[in-house]
Amino acid sequence: xxxxxxxxxxxxxxxxxxxxxxxxxxxxxxxxxxxxxxxxxxxxxxxxxxxxxxxxxxxxxxxxxxxxxxxxxxxxxxxxxxxxxxxxxxxxxxxxxxxxxxxxxxxxxxxxxxxxxxxxxxxxxxxxxxxxxxxxxxxxxxxxxxxxxxxxxxxxxxxxxxxxxxxxxxxxxxxxxxxxxxxxxxxxxxxxxxxx
Numbered sequence: 001x002x003x004x005x006x007x008x009x010x011x012x013x014x015x016x017x018x019x020x021x022x023x024x025x026x027x028x029x030x031x032x033x034x035x036x037x038x039x040x041x042x043x044x045x046x047x048x049x050x051x052x053x054x055x056x057x058x059x060x061x062x063x064x065x066x067x068x069x070x071x072x073x074x075x076x077x078x079x080x081x082x083x084x085x086x087x088x089x090x091x092x093x094x095x096x097x098x099x100x101x102x103x104x105x106x107x108x109x110x111x112x113x114x115x116x117x118x119x120x121x122x123x124x125x126x127x128x129x130x131x132x133x134x135x136x137x138x139x140x141x142x143x144x145x146x147x148x149x150x151x152x153x154x155x156x157x158x159x160x161x162x163x164x165x166x167x168x169x170x171x172x173x174x175x176x177x178x179x180x181x182x183x184x185x186x187x188x189x190x191x192x193x194x195x196x
Contacts, residue, residue, distance in 0.1 A: 039091045040132060041132065042101065046084045046123055047123060054083045066104070069100050070100070073092055073096050077138075078141065078142045078146065081164075082152060089132075089145055089165075105127075143182055
């Protein structure tokens, strides 16, 4: 998302021209809406990856909001909320979810900016979605999301991170089954280039 800043003016114009030709949004991730519920991994980060969600209370508040809002429109399978970004694995109607995510972002930005006395701060930079293509992709996504706090060096063991679905998955599937899922659907270089 920030690679655009490293382009020269000719490269920027070429990129804009390509996005116009391909009928893509000029300055944001494209969303391809379907009328039916499908599975997606949704990712959003705080603007310029600043640590706006830097307290456990703030992350827990966002987790609670996601539980409530996503359960009204679809299913939440996996999640991880870090100090500067989050991942959700959901089965939803993307158009409805896009509106819901926008509303959540507006609400949390207003509340957090008020709390931090930073009323003009930009908190969120949209969100991206990746459609889940297969069962393998689904379970690799679960593994990726559950271990994301380790990937970003917040903890050494994923179980130490509170705002993550790994705790629910252990209760539901047990440690042995999660270990089998980890072995069967490895993360490998999942997320390389978009979650670095």
